[in-house]
Amino acid sequence: MTNDKGVAKEVEWRIKVEDGPWKRAGVSCNMWTFITSLYFKVCKFFKKAWDIGVNDPRKFIHCLKVGIALTAVSLFYYLKPLYDGVGRNAMWAVMTVIVVFEYTAGATIYKSINRICGTTLAGLLAFGVHWVASRAGDQWEPIIVGVSLFLLASTATFSRFIPTIKARFDYGAMIFILTFCLVSVSGYRIDELFNMAQQRISTIIIGTSLCIIVSTTVRPVWAGLELYVLVTENLDKLANSLQGCVAQYFEAQTASEESNKKMMGYKCVLNSKATEESLANLARWEPAHGRFNFRHPWKQYLKIGATMRRCASCIDALIGCIHSENKSSNDIRKIMSKTSIQVGDISANVLRELAITITSMTKSNKLDILVIEMNSAAQELQNLLKSYPNTQKNDDAKMEIPIMDIIQVVTMVSLLTEIVARVEDIVNCVEELSNLGKYKPAMSKCDKSKQHSTDSKISPEQQNEEEAIVKTLQVV
Structure with missing residues (x-):
């Protein structure tokens, strides 16, 4: 009986119901959810794309310029007189526009000149090798072509590791390898090699010339101007970060979201090295435009950027002290706060004055006075730290000062002093830029x-x- 009861308890009842409208409704509901989510994702994507164009309308204009260049170069296919002049090699002009056209005018000119030089040099060498190989006979011709291909391709590839060539002619070296290989290999079976090379070079010159004309005439984006704006913005960000972190440490206030965003602006300075070097290399290829001459000292902007990054590294260490778990006492902060905030404010004013100097391209009348005030405030802060034990109000009993408080104060003062020295280095670099760029003195009120x-x-x-x-x- 007990076994029968146990078996009865283990019995499960299952009822099979045929798939009805509920399951079909679930499938249709899932399909509708997928379609709506896909629709919202597509709308979100287009909204982001629209915001990118609204924030910087030059990107919309760049797209239009590429379309203009491609439409103009495609006429070599559609118009018979132009097509008869270049033949099937007109496709090289279209490919050149697609590959060469860049956002800035400097990048377009850089790639265009490199492509023309690399293609011309490779075509001439390939024609010379083909001429020598054809005179050597059928047995030696493939050997001469293969050996020359190996030597020149290996040499050109190795040249791309040389820093000077990599910075200015890396694209040209790559085009040289590509063109030499194509002409050498295809010319081994083509009798009219000279005509083919001539047409190919002419179509590439047509494509690059069209790119340069459109890029420099239709709302041009100059790499030099981009570098110029980047350096001035980094100076302002550095000033805001320095002033904000010093005030937050000594005033002991909770910073707002906007002030925190300004205080973290120094990170943009630390991460701008690659952009500055790229823009400086491209700016050398650009013609004179606006207030910039052909021989404008673009290298000096790299020196200014390097000194700014050294200053930003000190600000990074200063912010590390703010977020440290070991805090100094409020008494020490009160004694040091006034002079420290003064050092931070004057240093920030010096950086802002440097930004104004670069923006206006005039020598500042206030800069020397601000530098003197900055150095005197830094010296006053050091003297205050040396005389700190004598500034205690309780003269009857010698109070013991915790060692961590002393370490915090010494760290902050040493960092502020180092920041003052590095701000002075930035001043020297900007003054050198003003001398090289032949800045005029700023006008007085009279x-x-x-x-x-x-x-x-x-x-x-x-x-x-x-x-x-x-x-x-x-x-x-």
Whole structure:
């Protein structure tokens, strides 16, 4: 009986129900959910793309410029007179536009010149090798072509490891290898090699010339101007970070989200090395534009960027002290706060004045005074640290100062002193830039009033012309 009861308890009842409308409704519901989620993802993607274009309309304009260049070069296929001049090699002009056209004018000119030089040099060498090999006979021809291909390709590949060539002619070396291999291998079975090389070089020259014309005339984006704006913005970010972190440490206040964002601006300075080097290399290829001459000292901007990164590394260490678990006492902060905040404010003002100097391309009248004030404030902070035990109000009993408080204060003072020294290095680099760029002295208030009085005598037509020039410079 007990076994029968156990078996009865273990029996499970199952009822099979045929698949009805509920399951079909579930499938349709899943399909509808998938379609709606896909729709919202596509809308989100297009919204992000639209925001990118709205934030920087030059990217929209760049797309239009590429379309203009491709449409113009495709006429060599559609118009019979042009097609008869270049033949089937017109495709090389289209490929050249696709490969060469870049966002900045400097990058387009760099790739265009490298492509022309690499293609021309490789074509001439390939033609010379083919001529020598054809004179050597049928037995030696493939050997000469193969050996020359091996030697020249290996040499050109090794040259890409040389820093100077890698910085300026890396793309040209790659095009040289590609063109030499194509012409050498295809020319082994083609009798009219010279005509083929001539047509190919001419189509590449047509494509690159069209890219340079469109890139430099239709709302150009200059790499030099991008570098110029990047350096000035980094100076402002560095000033905001320095001023914000010193104030947050000594005032002991909770920073807002906006102030935290400004305080972290030094990270953009630390991460801008690759961008600065790339823009400086591309700016050398650009013609004179705006306020920049053909021989503008672009290398000096790299020196300024390097000194800014050294200063930003000190600010990074300063922010590490802010987030440290070992905090100094409030008494020490009160004693050091006024002078330390003064050092941070004056140093930030020096950096902002340097940004104004680079932006206006004039030598500042306030810079020397601000540097003197910065050095005197730093010296006052060091003297205050040396005389710190004598500043205690309780003279009757000698109070013991915790060692961690002393370490925190000494660290902060030494970092602020080092920041002052590195800000002075930035000042020296900017002064060297002003000398190399031949900056004019800044106008005083008296000079500005005189200029305003003379400008009032200018005819309205001349004023309209000057306003038009200013607007074009702002657009550039």
